[in-house]
Structure formats: structure tokens, C-alpha cells
Amino acid sequence: MKLRTTVKLAGEGMTNLRARSGLGITAVTIITLAFIIVGFFLQIYLNLDNLSQSLAQRLQLRVFVAEGASLLQLETGLRRLPGVSGLDIITKEEALQSLKKQLGERAQLLELVGQNPLPNTFVLQVERAELIPGVAAAATGLDGVEEVVYGRESLGKLLNLVDAISWLSLAGGIVIFSATLFIVVNTIRLTVIARKQEIAIRRLVGATNSFIRAPFLFEGLYMGLTAACIASLLGDLVYRLVMQEAPQVLPFLPLLPRNAVSPLVTVALFLMGILLGLSGSSISVRRYLR
Amino acid sequence: MINFFEVSKIYPNGTAALYRINLTVGKGEFLFLVGPSGSGKSTVLRLITGEEKPTEGKVLVSDLNVGRLRRREIPYLRRKIGVVFQDFRLLPNLTVAENIAFALEVSEVKPKETRRRVRQVLELVGLSHKAAIYPDELSGGERQRVSIARAIVNNPLVLLADEPTGNLDPETSWEIVKLLETINQRGTTVIMATHNETIVNTLQKRVVAMAEGRTVRDERRGTY
Numbered sequence: 482m483k484l485r486t487t488v489k490l491a492g493e494g495m496t497n498l499r500a501r502s503g504l505g506i507t508a509v510t511i512i513t514l515a516f517i518i519v520g521f522f523l524q525i526y527l528n529l530d531n532l533s534q535s536l537a538q539r540l541q542l543r544v545f546v547a548e549g550a551s552l553l554q555l556e557t558g559l560r561r562l563p564g565v566s567g568l569d570i571i572t573k574e575e576a577l578q579s580l581k582k583q584l585g586e587r588a589q590l591l592e593l594v595g596q597n598p599l600p601n602t603f604v605l606q607v608e609r610a611e612l613i614p615g616v617a618a619a620a621t622g623l624d625g626v627e628e629v630v631y632g633r634e635s636l637g638k639l640l641n642l643v644d645a646i647s648w649l650s651l652a653g654g655i656v657i658f659s660a661t662l663f664i665v666v667n668t669i670r671l672t673v674i675a676r677k678q679e680i681a682i683r684r685l686v687g688a689t690n691s692f693i694r695a696p697f698l699f700e701g702l703y704m705g706l707t708a709a710c711i712a713s714l715l716g717d718l719v720y721r722l723v724m725q726e727a728p729q730v731l732p733f734l735p736l737l738p739r740n741a742v743s744p745l746v747t748v749a750l751f752l753m754g755i756l757l758g759l760s761g762s763s764i765s766v767r768r769y770l771r
Numbered sequence: 772m773i774n775f776f777e778v779s780k781i782y783p784n785g786t787a788a789l790y791r792i793n794l795t796v797g798k799g800e801f802l803f804l805v806g807p808s809g810s811g812k813s814t815v816l817r818l819i820t821g822e823e824k825p826t827e828g829k830v831l832v833s834d835l836n837v838g839r840l841r842r843r844e845i846p847y848l849r850r851k852i853g854v855v856f857q858d859f860r861l862l863p864n865l866t867v868a869e870n871i872a873f874a875l876e877v878s879e880v881k882p883k884e885t886r887r888r889v890r891q892v893l894e895l896v897g898l899s900h901k902a903a904i905y906p907d908e909l910s911g912g913e914r915q916r917v918s919i920a921r922a923i924v925n926n927p928l929v930l931l932a933d934e935p936t937g938n939l940d941p942e943t944s945w946e947i948v949k950l951l952e953t954i955n956q957r958g959t960t961v962i963m964a965t966h967n968e969t970i971v972n973t974l975q976k977r978v979v980a981m982a983e984g985r986t987v988r989d990e991r992r993g994t995y
């Protein structure tokens with residue numbers, strides 16, 4: 482399709498929307514509200530995910546090395562495990578030193594033990610929280626590993642929470658998408674019905690399906706994009722306010738900076754708007770295409 | 772140009788509309804399709820435009836096997852065929868010129884070329900002075916002229932007219948048929964389905980008569 486035709490059909494989509502502007506505005510308002518909710522949940526989700534990751538980073542995965550095992554060989558083995566992003570070694574001497582420091586005056590007690598009882602220890606950093614249990618299991622299987630420890634219980638709870646919220650968001654997203662799709666389909670269906678005659682004549686004189694469909698696709702696109710635009714602007718505004726107030730109200734809550742949230746939310750909402758507009762209008766005209 | 776080979780058509784609801792039709796229409800011919808109501812005239816026209824597919828047999832339009840065309844090929848067939856109906860089918864919110872230009876839009880003709888062709892066909896149908904008027908300000912005969920102009924503005928190979936004079940008084944009907952004759956003389960094949968005896972008898976063109984889905988008569992200079 483030539484640019485000139487596309488522009489013309491895009492204009493026709495605008496005319497269609499304006500022709501029943503009351504209905505159009507109502508529909509776009511409802512979709513915008515739905516998008517605002519989606520955006521809000523995305524903001525929460527992104528922050529929760531961040532929170533769980535930063536908590537997970539504080540969970541140390543410690544690998545205690547068996548007496549007499551080769552540190553070099555084990556280090557290579559641990560570094561190769563998928564998900565491991567960093568590794569520190571605490572030698573038994575270092576461990577002893579720090580223990581002595583902790584004990585302070587009572588450090589003499591250690592001399593009763595004689596030989597250094599502490600093992601060499603590797604401290605692993607893992608890319609993402611949900612990878613920790615897998616890394617731990619794999620590390621346990623390596624030669625020369627005595628024991629692997631990490632905050633098994635608390636990590637499990639955290640991961641379950643994030644998981645539950647992801648699923649909930651997904652379900653909510655599907656419900657909201659279906660509801661808005663229903664609105665778009667029905668709004669555009671009314672235009673399609675009002676333009677039945679045009680459609681019939683276009684088909685008669687040899688219009689392709691895409692030509693017939695185009696004005697309605699544009700109409701749907703305008704609806705989806707308007708909603709996405711307003712919702713992301715509003716979402717960003719609210720997030721900015723929250724960021725301003727949060728340090729006073731919730732000083733310990735580590736919120737993501739605005740530029741780590743708003744662009745993602747905006748992109749997601751625009752994608753959803755485009756998908757919504759195109760699929761909704763396609764469904765509306767489908768019956769009139771052959 | 773147009774060939775029907777043993778074409779039968781049974782509509783999805785079970786109505787048998789055509790039974791083993793054979794018909795050949797050459798380039799530049801003028802043909803009347805006559806017969807009682809329900810004899811299958813409109814069905815023949817709808818098979819030519821690809822609006823319906825033959826249940827059996829083969830329909831060829833300028834070497835295209837219409838029944839076998841894929842859905843997305845049909846539009847390109849349509850651009851070679853002009854169609855005119857009894858009820859004009861003009862868009863009330865567009866002017867005469869815009870209604871005609873509407874048919875060129877779908878084949879993405881350039882604006883300048885569109886204006887030129889619209890002017891040309893308006894002249895041919897004698898409505899140059901009404902280009903900027905809306906259809907509801909026109910008489911029935913004038914509306915049919917506009918719909919004919921729209922049908923031929925793409926320079927189609929064939930013009931199909933399904934009872935184009937059905938809503939018109941005898942005098943206006945004559946004007947329309949004369950216009951179709953003029954278009955035919957310029958090289959376009961014309962097929963006109965009609966109930967109008969006087970016109971068919973006077974014009975002495977080829978007549979194909981149908982009854983109950985069959986062609987029962989095909990005469991070179993026929994009567995109703």
C-alpha cells in the first residue's frame with residue numbers, strides 16, 4: 482500500500498473516531514483507567530522484583546571446603562556453574578582472624594583448640610535469586626565440597642511471594658486485557674456497521690482486505706495509543722510524587738529510581754495499546770471481510 | 772472473454788440456482804440476460820465477479836478461473852469488471868465526483884490521474900455540471916448514470932448491469948440503455964440482466980434467455 486493511501490486511510494480512521502466522539506471518549510476513558518491500573522501493578526511488580534533480588538544478594542551462599550581439597554580446582558569448578566556471577570574466598574586463616582576479632586578478649590579460648598578448626602570457604606554471588614537453590618545443589622555435588630549453606634527458608638518464602646505476585650499480575654493482566662478488548666471490539670463494531678455500505682462498495686470495486694481493514698485498524702490504534710499515552714504520563718507523574726515522599730514516609734524501603742521504572746512501564750503500556758487496538762479492530766471487521 | 776463450462780450453482784441453503792450452464796461471451800459483445808424472476812440471472816453475474824463460486828463446472832473471465840481464484844486474488848479480478856445495480860448503491864455523503872473517484876482509490880490511482888478520469892467519465896455520462904452535487908439531489912436516471920460512471924472509470928473489460936432500469940421510468944430507461952450501448956461501442960463488453968421487454972425487442976442484440984437455472988435460448992439478434 483502506498484504512503485498516500487495509508488495516510489488517507491489513517492485520516493479516515495480519525496474521522497470514524499470523531500464521528501461518534503462521545504462513544505469514543507467514553508471508551509478511551511475506560512481503557513485509560515484500565516491501563517492506569519496495569520501501569521500501577523507494573524510499578525509494584527518491578528519494585529518487588531528488585532526488592533527480592535536485593536534481599537537475595539544479601540543471602541550468602543557459602544561453600545565450605547573439605548580438609549585437604551584443592552582450592553584452585555574447586556574454584557574453577559564453582560566459577561563454571563551456570564548462574565554464578567562472582568566468587569570470594571575466605572581462607573581458614575582469614576576466618577580465624579575475623580573470629581578472633583569478634584571474640585576480642587576471649588580470643589585466648591581459641592588456643593585451647595590448638596589447630597585452626599575453621600574450613601576454607603568460598604562465598605558465591607548468584608545472578609538472580611531464583612537461581613540460588615540450583616547453584617547450591619550443583620555445588621554440593623562437586624569434589625572437595627564439605628557443605629553448602631544459604632538462607633534456605635527465607636529465600637524459599639521470598640521466591641514464593643514473588644512467584645505468587647507474578648501469577649496474580651498475569652491473571653489480572655489477562656482479565657484487564659480481555660475487558661478492554663471487549664470495549665474496543667464493540668466500539669469499532671459500531672463504526673463498521675455505520676460504514677457497511679462503504680465496505681460493500683469498496684469490495685465491489687476491488688478493494689483488498691487490508692485496504693478495507695485499514696481505517697478500522699487505525700481507529701483501534703488511536704484508541705489504544707491514546708490510553709497508553711495518558712496512562713504512562715500519569716503513572717510517571719505518580720511515581721515521581723511517590724519517590725519524593727517515600728524517603729520521609731518509608732525510609733527503609735529501597736525503591737527503584739524513576740528511570741528504571743517509567744520507561745519500562747511506558748513501553749509495556751504502548752505495546753499493550755497497540756496490540757489491543759489492532760486485535761480489537763481486526764475482530765470487529767473480520768466478519769465483513771471475505 | 773467470459774466462458775461458462777457446465778456450470779452448476781447450489782447455494783449453501785440448498786437452492787439450486789443454476790444447472791449445467793454453458794455460455795461464451797466474446798470481447799465487445801452486448802448481451803441481454805432475460806428470464807423470469809428466480810431463473811438465475813443475478814447468480815450468473817455473481818459468478819463472474821467471483822462473489823459466488825460455482826458448485827460444479829468452470830467460470831473463466833479473461834483466462835482467469837474464477838472459481839479457483841484465491842481470496843486475495845479476487846480484488847484484482849473485480850478491478851477488471853464494472854458492476855451496476857438497480858438500486859445505484861451510491862454513498863450519500865460523497866459528491867458525484869467523489870463517488871466515482873471512490874472506485875479508483877482502491878487501485879491507488881494518483882490524484883491527478885483520478886481527476887482526469889473522473890472528468891472524462893462524467894463527460895461521457897453527461898453529468899459534468901453535477902460533479903459537486905450529492906446523490907440525493909439527483910433524479911433516478913442521473914443516479915444510475917453516476918453509478919455507471921463509477922463502474923467504468925477503471926476501464927473494465929466488462930460491464931455487468933443487473934436490472935439497471937428496474938427503478939426507472941421508460942424514457943429514462945432508454946437513456947440508460949443508450950449510454951450502455953455507447954460504452955459498448957467503445958469496446959467494453961456489456962452484459963445486462965433485465966425484465967424490460969421493449970428494450971430487448973427494440974435493440975436487437977444477442978439475447979440469452981434463462982428458465983429455472985438453465986439457458987433455454989441464445990439468439991444473435993433476439994427478442995424477449
Ligand SMILES: Nc1ncnc2c1ncn2[C@@H]1O[C@H](COP(=O)(O)OP(=O)(O)OP(=O)(O)O)[C@@H](O)[C@H]1O
Binds near residue numbers: 783787808812813815
Ligand atoms: N444468496 C442466496 N442464497 C440462497 N439462494 C439464493 C441466493 N441468491 C439467489 N438465490 C436463489 O437462487 C435462485 C436464482 O436467483 P437469482 O437471483 O439468480 O435470480 P434472478 O434471475 O436474478 O431473479 P430476479 O429476476 O428476481 O432478480 C432463486 O431461486 C433464488 O431464490
Ligand SMILES: [Mg+2]
Binds near residue numbers: 812814
Ligand atoms: Mg436478479
